Amino acid sequence: MEHATTPNRVVLELASVARDAAACTACGLSATRTQTVPGEGSPIAQIVFVGEAPGAREDQAGRPFVGASGHLLDNLLASIGLRREEVFILNTVKCRPPGNRNPQKSETAACAPLLTRQLQALQPRVIATLGRHALAVFAPSARIAEVHGRPYARTEDDPHGGAMLFPLYHPAAALHNGSLRSTLERDMAALRGYLNMHAREGAGEATLREVDSVPIRPRSKRQGEAE
């Protein structure tokens, strides 16, 4: 899929979204944020990782996934031959929920227009959701324990341009549950396989380039996978 807009237009729209988020008071999270965390990455990214919400470190830095979860995400990306700069990373809400609680439905709904604008600008091939709350924004009826680690659905008429969903567990969950870490590693390898398949179909984009050295661990029992 070609970008309908040029990278410069994408950059301008992403910057516009970041400005609008910084001025946004559409939900109560605006009252407690230090700053907004609009997201970051390549304007030509063909894969977008969508987390749930900024945490304390992100709220201070104004960048997504900068704490321990971010370090693990960086390592997972490296394990499939990708760098953070080659993908785009954002969250369903742009402001930190107090105490790192989960964002409420009213908050994700209030922030949805900003998320939609970002995804419409980026037009990714793949939206990799991180954790069940991010998955719920795109596929409310899906259960992450059942759908993680494989392409889930391609919704041609959705507002996000028909990108394929690829549900993953949240890195924070893997930090707290050792069995989830190996699951997440396997799921990332599966994501690499999916990207390779589409690279061979002639996409040719840098972020979909084929990588053939991904170590794939044997699949073991799925005990304790639910987040």
Ligand code: SF4
């Ligand atoms: S979370 Fe989103 S909708 Fe709520 S104040 Fe922040 S930018 Fe606005």
